[in-house]
Amino acid sequence: MGIIELQDVQKVYQLGKVEVPAVKGVSFCIEKGDFISIAGPSGSGKTTILNMIGLIDQATSGEVLIDGRPTSKLKDAELTRMRHETLGFIFQSFNLIPVLNVWENIEFPLLLGKTRVSKAEKAGWIDHLIEEVGLTEWRKHKPNELSGGQRQRVAIARALVTKPQIVLADEPTANLDSATGEQIIELMKRINRELETTFIFSTHDAKIVDIADHIIRLRDGLITENVRRGTPVGAACPTGN
Amino acid sequence: MIQEINIALRNLNRQKKRSFLLAGAIAFGIMIVTLINGFSGSFVENVNENFSHLMAGHIFIEGVEKTTTGRNYYFISDDKILIDTIESLDLPLQFITKRSEFSGNLVYNGKTLQQNIVGADWSKENYFSERMMILDGSFDNMSEPQAIILSKEVADRLSLGIGDRMLVRMKTYTGQQNLGEFVLAAIIADPGLIGSMSAYANLDYVNQLLNLQTGEYKIMGLYLSSMKPIDTAADTLYKALEGKVQLFTRDSDDEETNFVEAMMQQGKEEEWEGLRYRLYTLNDILSEVQDLVNVLDTASLVILLVLFVIIMVGITNTFRMVMLERVREIGTIRALGVQKKGVLRLFLFEALFVGLLGFTAGLASAGIIMAVLHQINWGMDTPIFILLKNGHMTFKLLPWQVIMNLLVVTALTLLAAWSPARKAANLEPAHALRVQN
Amino acid sequence: MRKIATVLILLMVMSVALTAAEPDFQEMLRKIDDMGNFADSDFYAEYTLTSQKPGEPVAVTKAQMFRRDRNEQFVFIILEPQEDSGKGYLKVDDNVWIYDPQSRAFNHSSLKEEIQNTDTKNSDLTSSSLAEDYTVTRSAEGTLGAFPVWILELTARNNEVSYAKIIIWVHKASSLILKEEDYSVSNRLLRTVAYSSYMKVGDKFLPGVITQVDNVAIGERTIVQMANPSVAVIPNDRFTKSFLERASN
Numbered sequence: 001m002g003i004i005e006l007q008d009v010q011k012v013y014q015l016g017k018v019e020v021p022a023v024k025g026v027s028f029c030i031e032k033g034d035f036i037s038i039a040g041p042s043g044s045g046k047t048t049i050l051n052m053i054g055l056i057d058q059a060t061s062g063e064v065l066i067d068g069r070p071t072s073k074l075k076d077a078e079l080t081r082m083r084h085e086t087l088g089f090i091f092q093s094f095n096l097i098p099v100l101n102v103w104e105n106i107e108f109p110l111l112l113g114k115t116r117v118s119k120a121e122k123a124g125w126i127d128h129l130i131e132e133v134g135l136t137e138w139r140k141h142k143p144n145e146l147s148g149g150q151r152q153r154v155a156i157a158r159a160l161v162t163k164p165q166i167v168l169a170d171e172p173t174a175n176l177d178s179a180t181g182e183q184i185i186e187l188m189k190r191i192n193r194e195l196e197t198t199f200i201f202s203t204h205d206a207k208i209v210d211i212a213d214h215i216i217r218l219r220d221g222l223i224t225e226n227v228r229r230g231t232p233v234g235a236a237c238p239t240g241n
Numbered sequence: 242m243i244q245e246i247n248i249a250l251r252n253l254n255r256q257k258k259r260s261f262l263l264a265g266a267i268a269f270g271i272m273i274v275t276l277i278n279g280f281s282g283s284f285v286e287n288v289n290e291n292f293s294h295l296m297a298g299h300i301f302i303e304g305v306e307k308t309t310t311g312r313n314y315y316f317i318s319d320d321k322i323l324i325d326t327i328e329s330l331d332l333p334l335q336f337i338t339k340r341s342e343f344s345g346n347l348v349y350n351g352k353t354l355q356q357n358i359v360g361a362d363w364s365k366e367n368y369f370s371e372r373m374m375i376l377d378g379s380f381d382n383m384s385e386p387q388a389i390i391l392s393k394e395v396a397d398r399l400s401l402g403i404g405d406r407m408l409v410r411m412k413t414y415t416g417q418q419n420l421g422e423f424v425l426a427a428i429i430a431d432p433g434l435i436g437s438m439s440a441y442a443n444l445d446y447v448n449q450l451l452n453l454q455t456g457e458y459k460i461m462g463l464y465l466s467s468m469k470p471i472d473t474a475a476d477t478l479y480k481a482l483e484g485k486v487q488l489f490t491r492d493s494d495d496e497e498t499n500f501v502e503a504m505m506q507q508g509k510e511e512e513w514e515g516l517r518y519r520l521y522t523l524n525d526i527l528s529e530v531q532d533l534v535n536v537l538d539t540a541s542l543v544i545l546l547v548l549f550v551i552i553m554v555g556i557t558n559t560f561r562m563v564m565l566e567r568v569r570e571i572g573t574i575r576a577l578g579v580q581k582k583g584v585l586r587l588f589l590f591e592a593l594f595v596g597l598l599g600f601t602a603g604l605a606s607a608g609i610i611m612a613v614l615h616q617i618n619w620g621m622d623t624p625i626f627i628l629l630k631n632g633h634m635t636f637k638l639l640p641w642q643v644i645m646n647l648l649v650v651t652a653l654t655l656l657a658a659w660s661p662a663r664k665a666a667n668l669e670p671a672h673a674l675r676v677q678n
Numbered sequence: 679m680r681k682i683a684t685v686l687i688l689l690m691v692m693s694v695a696l697t698a699a700e701p702d703f704q705e706m707l708r709k710i711d712d713m714g715n716f717a718d719s720d721f722y723a724e725y726t727l728t729s730q731k732p733g734e735p736v737a738v739t740k741a742q743m744f745r746r747d748r749n750e751q752f753v754f755i756i757l758e759p760q761e762d763s764g765k766g767y768l769k770v771d772d773n774v775w776i777y778d779p780q781s782r783a784f785n786h787s788s789l790k791e792e793i794q795n796t797d798t799k800n801s802d803l804t805s806s807s808l809a810e811d812y813t814v815t816r817s818a819e820g821t822l823g824a825f826p827v828w829i830l831e832l833t834a835r836n837n838e839v840s841y842a843k844i845i846i847w848v849h850k851a852s853s854l855i856l857k858e859e860d861y862s863v864s865n866r867l868l869r870t871v872a873y874s875s876y877m878k879v880g881d882k883f884l885p886g887v888i889t890q891v892d893n894v895a896i897g898e899r900t901i902v903q904m905a906n907p908s909v910a911v912i913p914n915d916r917f918t919k920s921f922l923e924r925a926s927n
């Protein structure tokens with residue numbers, strides 16, 4: 001069952017009068033619950049593709065379907081709501097809210113929507129996530145009092161707090177040393193298994209690519225390889241399911 | 242929403258120095274404006290009150306008798322009708338004063354000086370003596386029938402000391418030459434702003450010099466228990482008197498003509514006979530004070546606007562900077578699902594809090610300054626005496642003025658932050674997230 | 679004894695003669711008024727008022743007086759000092775006006791007004807009305823210098839004249855006033871006036887020099903000198919406001 005499908009997606013950036021084609025017609029399908037890596041050298045279009053999946057950027061042409069729903073015609077407010085409801089984000093440079101402490105940063109997305117969850121339930125869930133990422137002792141600390149690895153753990157917990165179907169992580173390990181980076185990927189993988197959340201992360205680090213179930217390699221805005229559990233897969237999601 | 246307020250407040254805290262400066266600028270503006278408002282608020286009251294003390298009343302009645310030879314004599318001979326009418330009305334009356342006055346020449350030791358001399362019954366006007374700043378001598382000396390109280394300036398110019406006897410040359414109410422003698426009882430401080438103040442003597446002796454009979458006097462003053470109802474009380478009294486005695490028309494509504502001019506014209510133009518009364522109020526005499534207050538209020542509003550145009554530029558620039566600093570943060574929260582409107586609110590809340598903080602600080606510091614200024618005793622011998630209350634500066638803030646200032650500040654702050662906030666809200670999340678900082 | 683009787687009779691006759699010789703004082707006042715009034719002609723004169731005050735420089739005011747007493751009209755116009763030139767008093771009907779050339783405005787004034795801060799009043803230089811204003815309440819004979827005089831105490835008939843009481847020294851032979859004392863309502867001496875150097879103007883006599891001594895502000899005095907008196911006809915337009923306005927241009 002495909003949770004995300006890209007159909008001949010192109011992205012052209014306008015740099016003044018010059019058109020920069022960042023993604024030149026990409027199609028692929030992502031299965032729900034997979035742990036996906038989008039790999040490629042710098043400038044290959046990883047961030048651009050993740051942004052389009054994450055609905056923070058829109059394709060110049062083609063269609064991005066989330067859970068079978070086309071998104072190219074949606075308005076900003078609708079996209080924002082979808083982001084909040086179905087997506088979680090992890091950034092390369094963590095992007096925590098500096099004025100909020102660990103607990104509050106994680107809580108933040110929960111305060112945006114109208115949830116019917118009780119306060120205690122919410123707090124229990126946040127505490128659980130903090131425990132999950134191993135930051136119980138740091139729950140009252142501000143981001144600037146944490147190490148890079150710790151910050152990224154906060155970001156992971158924050159991405160998970162709304163129980164999204166998909167978590168997008170654009171080079172989550174790029175700002176970390178390789179040991180910490182590996183731990184972060186391990187953590188994501190563990191959560192992926194426990195919660196069956198679809199994880200898509202991008203990286204240009206060959207060492208951590210292989211941990212993924214599904215690897216999509218890019219070069220110059222085009223897919224060079226699309227392999228799921230050792231076997232190449234088709235560009236389109238299987239129809240009829 | 243609560244989270245937005247929370248974050249906005251914490252954001253303020255982030256750049257303490259900057260928020261402090263911004264709020265400080267607003268506070269300064271509010272402080273100045275509040276001080277002016279407070280000052281002008283009590284200005285009228287103090288001036289009116291001081292004048293009401295100097296003139297012994299809020300509403301005044303003068304009698305004018307036209308003789309068969311066509312001359313006008315200014316005095317009240319029988320006030321029964323007036324008193325009865327006043328007492329039959331439900332006026333907020335504290336007491337009635339009866340005074341006579343004349344302008345004469347004081348002569349002492351070869352020196353002559355013109356002086357207005359007011360005669361009052363001090364046994365009934367003892368509240369007045371309490372307000373006099375006696376520099377030398379004593380009010381008790383007024384028990385001497387021919388006693389007089391002079392201002393320091395007059396006493397100095399005539400080289401008079403306590404107990405010295407001086408001559409006074411003046412005219413009776415019919416214009417005859419008369420000569421009297423006064424004994425200096427006390428010297429009081431000069432309230433400079435209203436020029437040379439009157440000298441004070443005993444009503445009986447002043448009447449004797451004016452050739453008035455006992456029971457006669459020149460001006461009746463109605464001293465009300467509060468300043469506010471002067472005009473309504475005057476109207477009520479005028480209407481009540483209208484049927485019973487002849488009255489000069491009261492055209493206090495006519496703001497164009499000067500009060501003195503109007504009085505002169507009345508006396509000239511109207512054809513009448515017998516006895517007439519003129520009723521006027523402190524407000525008629527002090528209408529210029531109200532004009533001055535209006536000028537002050539307008540000035541304070543102009544200052545508020547000018548200050549806030551400057552402050553607004555500051556706010557706009559600061560928030561533009563804040564927006565640029567937080568571009569990636571904005572991208573992040575947008576990615577996390579904050580709507581455009583949410584970002585807008587975040588910025589506006591922050592601006593609002595700066596405004597409220599500045600307003601509160603400004604109001605508080607104005608309050609402190611007012612309290613300090615109020616504590617200072619300027620004395621009664623200062624040129625600004627007439628603006629003071631018992632030698633102290635007073636301030637009166639009208640609630641609507643404070644609310645008005647608050648609204649103006651809030652509106653202007655929000656207006657100033659509006660454009661940067663809009664820009665922040667409209668940032669493309671993808672772009673915002675790419676910004677390195 | 680006869681001698682004594684003769685003396686007694688003589689004394690009696692003399693006293694009767696004396697009693698008989700006491701004149702009608704009210705008539706005397708009318709005569710004095712008549713001497714100073716020009717009922718049948720106009721009157722013009724130039725006046726110099728020299729005012730002395732202790733500690734101040736002597737102030738000299740020069741002025742012209744135009745009078746038409748039969749209509750109770752006068753115009754008094756100041757020529758000197760320069761800064762007051764053009765200032766004037768005008769009496770029409772019952773009103774006395776003071777004209778200020780600076781502001782070009784007329785204001786109400788009165789006959790009781792002092793001219794230019796001197797001891798001289800308008801009424802001192804205009805027609806006299808002693809008989810109308812006063813009654814003689816006391817009289818005595820005396821001398822003033824070498825002149826035999828009647829000393830008369832006059833009390834005001836109404837409370838509108840400047841002085842409630844005045845005392846005049848009237849030269850017996852001519853009925854001219856030589857000296858005058860002015861008293862306040864409180865019966866205190868305010869001013870002493872000496873009249874001298876009488877001049878014949880038409881068929882009247884007017885004092886050429888009037889010396890007014892202030893008895894309140896000690897040391898203050900004003901000397902009024904009259905010059906070039908005339909009874910020639912004065913043009914009618916002199917006694918109008920527009921004359922004062924034109925004269926100051």
Ligand SMILES: Nc1ncnc2c1ncn2[C@@H]1O[C@H](COP(=O)(O)OP(=O)(O)OP(=O)(O)O)[C@@H](O)[C@H]1O
Nearest residue numbers: 013015020022041042043044045046047048049204
């Ligand atoms: N806003 C933009 N305007 C113009 N060109 C852009 C913009 N964003 C990206 N590009 C270009 O699009 C191409 C793809 O960029 P993208 O950031 O997706 O690559 P990437 O694979 O994420 O690279 P990196 O590993 O360096 O993050 C690049 O050539 C980049 O220069």
Ligand SMILES: [Mg+2]
Nearest residue numbers: 046047048170
């Ligand atoms: Mg990238």
